[in-house]
Amino acid sequence: MECQHISYQYPQQSTGLVDLSGHFPEGQVTTIIGPNGAGKSTLLNVLARRLQPQQGKVLVGGKDSYDLSDRQFAQQVALVTQQHELFDELTVREVVATGRLPYHGLLSQVPPAEVDPYLEVNGLTNLADDLIQNLSGGQQQRVWLAAALAQEPRVLLLDEPTTYLDVHYQQALMAQLRELASRGMTVIQVLHDINQAFRISDWLWLLQDGQLIKCGTPAELRTAPLLAQTFKTAVEIVEVPKLGPYIVQLPE
Numbered sequence: 376m377e378c379q380h381i382s383y384q385y386p387q388q389s390t391g392l393v394d395l396s397g398h399f400p401e402g403q404v405t406t407i408i409g410p411n412g413a414g415k416s417t418l419l420n421v422l423a424r425r426l427q428p429q430q431g432k433v434l435v436g437g438k439d440s441y442d443l444s445d446r447q448f449a450q451q452v453a454l455v456t457q458q459h460e461l462f463d464e465l466t467v468r469e470v471v472a473t474g475r476l477p478y479h480g481l482l483s484q485v486p487p488a489e490v491d492p493y494l495e496v497n498g499l500t501n502l503a504d505d506l507i508q509n510l511s512g513g514q515q516q517r518v519w520l521a522a523a524l525a526q527e528p529r530v531l532l533l534d535e536p537t538t539y540l541d542v543h544y545q546q547a548l549m550a551q552l553r554e555l556a557s558r559g560m561t562v563i564q565v566l567h568d569i570n571q572a573f574r575i576s577d578w579l580w581l582l583q584d585g586q587l588i589k590c591g592t593p594a595e596l597r598t599a600p601l602l603a604q605t606f607k608t609a610v611e612i613v614e615v616p617k618l619g620p621y622i623v624q625l626p627e
């Protein structure tokens with residue numbers, strides 16, 4: 376996936392995204408980081424075709440994303456976000472089955488055998504017949520991930536996927552994302568925890584005020600002056616035994 380000169384402005388807003396260009400390496404985990412209001416979610420929504428940029432293009436597999444039909448796009452790109460359409464009356468199995476709609480068109484046409492593996496791999500088999508509205512936030516998050524994976528996308532987009540997850544499931548999710556990338560999926564996520572972002576990612580995009588300040592490997596971006604300037608706080612990078620470099624925010 377690649378951005379070419381993307382600019383996006385919300386109605387009556389001056390900020391959004393300003394002339395972003397860069398790529399998201401195939402089969403790798405990229406994390407978009409930056410302070411509040413930097414444009415991270417806006418960028419993810421542009422990549423997911425939920426917001427149409429006023430200028431520039433997003434390329435998916437070398438094609439302009441807007442040259443693909445809705446169905447073709449959904450076979451290429453899946454989004455896991457915190458904002459969900461009202462699916463309250465659906466069971467877990469039905470929600471995961473919605474991920475197969477780009478291949479079948481109607482929920483009733485989706486064979487259970489195409490849903491079961493995604494329930495299983497996300498630990499949802501026992502919850503399959505429960506209504507999604509009766510699940511905890513963390514369980515719901517796993518259902519949305521399972522539905523996105525059922526789309527069999529080349530590119531998986533995730534907005535703050537760890538928000539409702541406890542420490543155990545956060546680690547399990549990060550391991551799952553690494554595994555998906557190792558099998559060729561391009562994973563692009565927004566995370567607030569920069570240490571987690573640096574630890575898990577192959578590639579990082581650092582945004583500020585709607586602009587791409589720098590993209591590169593964790594080693595290239597892990598510099599105290601760059602992070603201090605972008606996040607407007609003093610930081611130090613310390614070496615923690617068994618963990619490696621750790622970014623610490625210093626008291627004001």
Ligand SMILES: Nc1ncnc2c1ncn2[C@@H]1O[C@H](COP(=O)(O)OP(=O)(O)OP(=O)(O)O)[C@@H](O)[C@H]1O
Nearest residue numbers: 385388390391409410411412413414415416417418
């Ligand atoms: N629906 C909207 N309408 C108008 N302006 C918006 C809307 N959503 C976001 N913005 C503005 O666009 C800018 C970027 O917002 P965005 O949510 O993309 O930032 P972010 O980096 O994801 O922030 P956060 O870390 O707080 O989630 C901000 O100035 C925000 O106020």
